[in-house]
Amino acid sequence: MAKNSFTAGMDTARIGACFMVIVLHVAAVNFNVFDDQWWASNFYDSLTRSCVPVFLMISGVLLLNKQESLPVFFSKRFARVLPPLLFWSLFYMAWNTLQGEHYGSLYDWVKKLASGPVVFHLWYLYAILGIYLFVPFLRSIWLAASPSEKKLFLALWMLASAWPVIRSVFGIDLDLPETYALGSFVGLIGYLFLGAYVFEVYQNIFSKNRYWWANAGLFIGFSVVIMTATFMYSSHAGTPDTLFYDYLSPLVMGASICIFNVLYGLGDKLRPHSNLLNRLSACTLGIYCLHIFVLQRIEDWTGLLKSSASSWWAIPSMAVFVFAISLATILLLRRFRLFLHIT
Template identity: 30%
Template structure:
């Protein structure tokens, strides 16, 4: 998702292969995550035990996907060693133009599919969270006009770009503290952030108005320690490495991931068993800034950090994946519905539909972005 940031000198940071492996893991997780949408968003998930079960299994297993991207960003870019203006000029346009192009394509797709003779059901096959898609060009253009302010169900993955731009805006300011703070102070910040990770459950099960939050104040006690900035700092801290052997890391991370997964999976199954489930309840245990997801994310990060790749061919492939990563993220959602339909047509059992669909989506999207990079000015299309 992000390339190494330049230092104040002309020397670039050394290439870090294990971070390329981390990107591969994160991208695969994102693709798998979205390949669960046709299962989890369907009415069949509530009536068919296999569909509901495997949608929950795969959805819970990959919740570390987006947090891993943020941790990679923190590992590479914190602390920012440029003036804020120079940093913004380098980072934001790289994601802004591709984001705008793909957002327009996603929001025009429902109208275009129906204009060429496709049904509204076909649109829903492409975009599982759009049960009643409009065939109106004016509605599509209205969605396009709203792109600077909001994403739609047709451009679901684009929410992350709004987040990423926000993190870029924040990073030069945050970096001043990161540079000056001791490791002890950074750990204290992460402890307080850890408390904030319990708030999604407290506000849902206890009261929405806790620790000073009320109808006229949305900024409670731990608000200033909450959010994805914690993942930025965690990535910065953990990227310094550790000298533990891989076996010892596995003894720590496997139970950590397993506990986080069980909380996420069991919690999601508990919530989706409620016939009166709200959208907020549906997403509750899938919330990225929650204690269970942090456990899984930190476990994956620490374990992948131990990856050592010696094959020049694999290193080159991983480097190409890094180059294509943003484009893969932006474009892959176009392939989700067709890939899932292919698994159904092949008669695959529910347990295999998500991983097979993910393999199709990943290979098709990587090929597409690889070919787009052969065009002139490709960076404006795929970053």
């Protein structure tokens, strides 16, 4: 029963984070211009900024408590990421070529693949490859650390990673991570450690229902503060500014902790539907890779996000359409064994 609860929780968190990514990218279309559509973009963007951190926190829960040899670890992880990275990069490059973009010779194609994402959202697959290289060492730290050492690690990571945002907001003329060589604690890798810690805390909560509602309320609070701070900072700058959207900003860190607990707890409530959740969860990588293509095609055909329609309903409607079409496509592809390795 406990295992089913854990699996349903992880699956729900993964599905929720995947849908949040789509909402975020749909909302971002109209973010860069202050007009009557901007507030809706700011609202939905602020609400979904914790999507990537949740993905990383899930990885932390699943990976840091395991003990396995390096060959086994790397063979499993890289076999999961490299095929999708290569396939979807080539897919987008082929599509761009049909649209008139030229990449040159075979060497140029290989160089392009090696140098970075062909389409912006594939940055996550490149980043996760680098993160996996550090996981065996982070795992050793996690397994050997005492509760107080885990808290100290997270405190230093949060301070060092969030410092650029804090420095910009308060105009502090001090590069704290550089001055005190805190670079070891900076970066997205800390979200894996945070995920494992937040999950550990969740397991020891007696009144999980009350804890769930508290986290739901705090998540809404963090999202409202992110939205308000983004408006105030952007107004001061005279142009939309994404400073408070940064995945390593303290507000996004707080929101990520809360929504992780909410999604995991929701999975426990949805446990009777665990088979469906597991099937949907298996599609999330493919949905993530495909959704930008679907979004661009729907927007080209309908012009919904650039029309006079209210973004308050256009953004969630578009997100649902994109998610549904991407999901249906990936479910179809996964019926063929070949595509199981790239979706």
